[in-house]
Amino acid sequence: xxxxxxxxxxxxxxxxxxxxxxxxxxxxxxxxxxxxxxxxxxxxxxxxxxxxxxxxxxxxxxxxxxxxxxxxxxxxxxxxxxxxxxxxxxxxxxxxxxxxxxxxxxxxxxxxxxxxxxxxxxxxxxxxxxxxxxxxxxxxxxxxxxxxxxxxxxxxxxxxxxxxxxxxxxxxxxxxxxxxxxxxxxxxxxxxxxxxxxxxxxxxxxxxxxxxxxxxxxxxxxxxxxxxxxxxxxxxxxxxxxxxxxxxxxxxxxxxxxxxxxxxxxxxxxxxxxxxxxxx
Numbered sequence: 001x002x003x004x005x006x007x008x009x010x011x012x013x014x015x016x017x018x019x020x021x022x023x024x025x026x027x028x029x030x031x032x033x034x035x036x037x038x039x040x041x042x043x044x045x046x047x048x049x050x051x052x053x054x055x056x057x058x059x060x061x062x063x064x065x066x067x068x069x070x071x072x073x074x075x076x077x078x079x080x081x082x083x084x085x086x087x088x089x090x091x092x093x094x095x096x097x098x099x100x101x102x103x104x105x106x107x108x109x110x111x112x113x114x115x116x117x118x119x120x121x122x123x124x125x126x127x128x129x130x131x132x133x134x135x136x137x138x139x140x141x142x143x144x145x146x147x148x149x150x151x152x153x154x155x156x157x158x159x160x161x162x163x164x165x166x167x168x169x170x171x172x173x174x175x176x177x178x179x180x181x182x183x184x185x186x187x188x189x190x191x192x193x194x195x196x197x198x199x200x201x202x203x204x205x206x207x208x209x210x211x212x213x214x215x216x217x218x219x220x221x222x223x224x225x226x227x228x229x230x231x232x233x234x235x236x237x238x239x240x241x242x243x244x245x246x247x248x249x250x251x252x253x254x255x256x257x258x259x260x261x262x263x264x265x266x267x268x269x270x271x272x273x274x275x276x277x278x279x280x
Contacts, residue, residue, distance in 0.1 A: 015079040016050035019062060022076065023048070026066045036065040053083050056240045081240050089234035094140060102150035108222060109157045115165045116221040116251045119173040124220075125151045126158060127167065127202075129190050131183045158197060166201045168251070168258050170215065174204055175271050181278035188272040192265045203258030204267055211257045213250075221247050 023033055030048070034041040039058070046052035047062075054062075059080040063073050109115075117124055123132060133151045137144050158165060174191065177184055195202035205211060218230040227247040229236040238244060259267060 012053050012083045013050045015054075015059075015076065015083045016048050018072075018076045018079055019054075019059070020048040022063070022066055022068050022072065026068075028066065033062065033065060037061045053239075054080065056080055056084060056242065084239040085243075086237040086239075087234055088237065091233075098137065098140060098144065098147040099150050102147060102154060106150070106154050106157075108226075109154065112222040113163055114223050115163065116248065117165070117167045118215070118219050118251055118254060119167065119169040120215050120218045121170070121173050122176060122178070122218070123169070123173060123187065123191070124167070124218075126155055126165075127191055127194055129183070129187050131179055132187050135178045158194065158200060161199055164199050164201075165197075166203075166251075166255070168203050168205060168254050170205045171207045171271075173218075174268065177275075181275040185272040185275040188268045188275065192268045192272075195261075195265060195268075201260065202264060203255070203260040204264050205254065205258050206267060209257075213253055213257065215254070219247055219250075221251060224248070 023030070030044045031041050033039075034044045037044075037058070039061075043052065047054045047058070056077075059077060063069075063076060068076070117126075122136065125133060125136075128136065128151070130148065130152060133148050134144075137147060140147075157163065169191070174188065175184075179187065191202060194200055219227060221227045221244060224241070224244055225239065227238045227244045229238065229247075238247075258264075
């Protein structure tokens with residue numbers, strides 16, 4: 001399916017109207033539809049009024065209950081997928097202020113129990129030293145001190161024992177020299193330290209050996225409800241269960257090739273020593 005980025009996340013009203021019209025064609029009340037789909041009447045009402053974006057599985061249940069098929073059903077499913085996909089471009093985030101983006105991420109992290117991070121080219125903020133955070137937003141104009149503070153504050157979520165975190169970093173992500181050698185050595189030591197937290201699994205994909213996968217993007221999966229995919233100009237937020245499951249499956253394949261535990265920490269220490277020697 002081809003998406004127009006300008007329409008992503010903005011199809012809720014069209015989806016609501018289409019579902020309401022389909023129910024009207026079938027001659028069903030909201031109460032009858034809710035019972036058939038094992039939903040509350042309030043949920044059906046919120047979907048049809050556009051107050052709630054239904055998950056793909058909800059739309060599929062509604063269409064099946066109403067007996068909708070063919071082109072009308074396909075069009076509604078297309079609207080549902082667009083409504084469950086959001087594009088956040090970097091320029092809009094910078095205009096609003098990166099510190100506000102940190103607030104959004106903190107709320108998302110507070111509501112999530114199980115995290116999966118696949119890091120293709122850089123270290124994520126939850127794992128970063130203050131120097132690394134500062135370097136990662138060095139191209140953003142203006143005073144970024146509040147953003148740096150909030151990024152570091154978000155790292156406290158790693159200490160929440162009710163949450164679990166799995167990080168997979170490519171060797172490139174771990175070793176990309178965004179900082180001077182000594183600061184890079186400290187960043188690698190930080191990764192090794194975080195990997196010892198009881199609710200954190202941290203692995204690396206070394207360049208040595210054979211890995212038949214072809215990673216294209218950095219992505220994060222939050223529980224089973226959201227996958228975010230980073231590009232050079234923004235972030236794609238996917239809520240369609242098929243998209244989320246696809247990224248969970250990709251993550252599982254990378255897990256099989258990653259190095260974990262003491263073997264991982266040994267690699268991180270070796271890379272840290274290489275940076276330290278460059279400083280001498």
